[in-house]
Amino acid sequence: MDEFPTILKARQFVRNAGITSVPVDIERLAAATNAKIKIVHDLNDDESGQTFPLKGKHIITVNGNHREERQRFTALHEIAHIVLELPSQHHGPKLTTGALMRYGRRPQEEMLCDVFAAECLLPHEVFSKDVSDVDISMEAVKMLADKYKASVTSTGSRFAVNANEPCAFVLSEGGQIRYVSRSKFLREMNGWIEFNVPVPRGSVTHRLMQGASKTEDYDEIATVTWFNNGVRNFDLVAEEALLLKEWDQCLSLLWFDESLKPAREQREANEDDEPLLKELDGILPWPSKGRRK
Numbered sequence: 337m338d339e340f341p342t343i344l345k346a347r348q349f350v351r352n353a354g355i356t357s358v359p360v361d362i363e364r365l366a367a368a369t370n371a372k373i374k375i376v377h378d379l380n381d382d383e384s385g386q387t388f389p390l391k392g393k394h395i396i397t398v399n400g401n402h403r404e405e406r407q408r409f410t411a412l413h414e415i416a417h418i419v420l421e422l423p424s425q426h427h428g429p430k431l432t433t434g435a436l437m438r439y440g441r442r443p444q445e446e447m448l449c450d451v452f453a454a455e456c457l458l459p460h461e462v463f464s465k466d467v468s469d470v471d472i473s474m475e476a477v478k479m480l481a482d483k484y485k486a487s488v489t490s491t492g493s494r495f496a497v498n499a500n501e502p503c504a505f506v507l508s509e510g511g512q513i514r515y516v517s518r519s520k521f522l523r524e525m526n527g528w529i530e531f532n533v534p535v536p537r538g539s540v541t542h543r544l545m546q547g548a549s550k551t552e553d554y555d556e557i558a559t560v561t562w563f564n565n566g567v568r569n570f571d572l573v574a575e576e577a578l579l580l581k582e583w584d585q586c587l588s589l590l591w592f593d594e595s596l597k598p599a600r601e602q603r604e605a606n607e608d609d610e611p612l613l614k615e616l617d618g619i620l621p622w623p624s625k626g627r628r629k
């Protein structure tokens with residue numbers, strides 16, 4: 337799945353619409369694509385919204401009974417269909433809540449509209465600064481979701497992409513990995529997570545899905561649990577997971593930092609403080625922010 341051209345289009349769209357502050361003004365984005373958003377209160381809970389033409393405009397209706405961050409996502413998903421000129425693949429003119437929230441067997445066009453929507457809600461230029469100011473944690477993702485009036489799911493997916501450390505965000509549904517986003521640092525380290533396969537045993541995510549009580553947990557586990565081919569220099573990966581029972585989904589943040597390296601290598605790294613030497617070995621360190629939890 338190649339998201340990158342879609343992300344670039346979203347960034348261009350946000351720039352052209354003159355968006356510079358958050359939470360992003362959705363009305364303004366709608367106007368930029370000749371659409372008008374109407375909040376309605378007579379839709380079934382299972383309906384998120386609908387788009388239809390009226391007098392040369394696109395009218396996007398949004399279910400006003402849903403939470404605000406979901407209304408904003410619905411509107412932007414519909415705007416994405418218009419901007420990307422991707423006809424909706426399975427929800428017809430009506431967008432059901434199931435079609436919007438479920439990931440299993442989702443057509444690629446729909447995934448791309450979600451990616452576009454998330455990028456608009458969490459625009460790179462503003463969001464990347466906010467991400468660099470915080471340590472990686474689910475708590476930080478929730479805090480930013482609040483600030484941007486976006487869902488934790490959208491925020492988590494963009495958080496990993498913008499992270500200045502090796503970091504991945506995973507969405508699982510029904511016990512299967514359905515979506516993975518990764519930071520530039522993790523891609524450069526060839527940290528690859530397979531998707532459309534079962535959530536790996538031994539992961540915090542797997543543990544949470546099996547258990548009955550907890551909805552959130554954190555642990556440091558063997559890197560090969562998630563990364564079949566391992567990740568050079570790291571035997572351990574930090575994993576924090578959050579269960580979304582309503583959708584049979586689980587969100588996972590995975591990341592590496594210096595403290596997860598074996599003690600011997602940490603010592604060597606500390607002794608090797610000569611900046612010139614660091615430049616010579618060709619591997620640029622990412623800024624480590626130390627531990628949480």
Ligand SMILES: [Zn+2]
Binds near residue numbers: 413417424446449
């Ligand atoms: Zn759609």
